[in-house]
């Protein structure tokens with residue numbers, strides 16, 4: 001598959017002038033993004049994660065063409081975003097917090113109609129897309145409501161529809177589920193997964209919601225202090241940083257703590273015992289050993305929560321030495 005995003009040694013430095021005493025100002029360089037390199041292939045969904053101020057928005061703004069990099073090379077859909085921003089804008093969709101493509105005073109339906117004209121979406125395609133999106137995002141009851149009267153979740157669903165209506169090749173979404181109720185969150189995630197699968201839309205998602213990440217992104221990139229701290233499969237991240245997994249074992253009768261290789265019992269309650277084992281690698285040998293030596297009735301393996309994994313990544317630099 002071809003790369004739709006190509007980022008090579010890109011940096012962005014903001015120069016600030018700060019007052020330093022009476023009549024004097026000093027120059028402060030903020031390295032928002034430093035020597036960033038990655039590629040995204042057509043049809044991928046990538047989670048772009050990082051703590052506040054890590055450089056996520058700055059990266060996306062450069063990919064969209066709103067900001068010009070201070071150094072490095074950037075290609076999106078074969079174009080140079082800051083130089084060919086207008087041409088690029090026809091091929092990408094953006095769902096970004098404050099920026100909305102919807103007209104505040106118009107009903108949703110009219111905003112969509114205007115987008116159809118601006119993007120010159122062929123009538124049949126527009127009708128099909130709209131029908132599909134209205135269904136998946138449950139927009140029917142609010143199509144005739146002015147945007148200003150919509151709730152946060154309704155407006156987000158409207159924004160997402162607006163971004164996807166022209167069938168863009170790439171869509172950037174910034175916190176698409178923040179502040180939404182459970183029903184809206186589920187609808188938004190299902191919509192993104194399905195559109196990616198069926199239309200092959202490339203999706204770059206920044207979010208602090210780990211359920212978004214777990215349900216949508218096989219690949220995650222983690223940025224910290226403007227640098228890529230991790231780029232790979234979510235599972236790899238979990239294995240490297242996950243610490244421990246828990247194995248819950250139900251035996252036929254209460255027994256003293258089991259002794260098995262590669263794990264240790266951390267709790268015993270009646271016939272149930274909990275073992276802790278390293279997150280990476282297979283639990284199969286351990287399970288066979290238990291089954292062979294103890295009256296095993298049932299067991300379940302608990303994976304480390306991805307929240308914990310990412311939190312550890314932000315608070316330690318354990319990945320730094322062998323980050324790609």
Ligand SMILES: Nc1ncnc2c1ncn2[C@@H]1O[C@H](COP(=O)(O)OP(=O)(O)OP(=O)(O)O)[C@@H](O)[C@H]1O
Nearest residue numbers: 014030031032050051052053054055056057058059
């Ligand atoms: N226009 C600007 N002028 C000066 N500094 C800026 C500007 N925009 C961003 N920065 C700084 O660059 C760094 C990266 O900011 P950025 O907004 O990209 O982070 P972020 O990862 O998107 O954070 P958040 O999760 O809070 O949205 C921060 O230190 C921020 O203060």
